[in-house]
Amino acid sequence: MKLLVFAAVGYAIYYFFFRKSVLDQPKKGNDEVTMVECSSCKTYIASDEAIVKAGKYYCSQACAES
Ligand SMILES: [Zn+2]
Incomplete structure (x- = not known):
């Protein structure tokens, strides 16, 4: 059970950074x-x-x- 929680937290952190990097891309495009x-x-x-x-x-x- 602890492993599942750890995996969920790890995924949440990964998802947060992945999502952030995706959101950063359109901003660069807006300048063009x-x-x-x-x-x-x-x-x-x-x-x-x-x-x-x-x-x-x-x-x-x-x-x-x-
Ligand atoms: Zn007009």
Whole structure:
């Protein structure tokens, strides 16, 4: 039983560090996010958050529909 607890704690520590290293990776990627200009209001937004419609980027659904 003690061995099981030790294994669980060891796994928790391993999981914590593994999870932390995984979470650190997207942060590095955020520095390289491409900024695109909204075709409607000319606001710059991250390309992964932009709405693409008819080959153009929009900052929001409202801009995309205008
Ligand atoms: Zn816009």
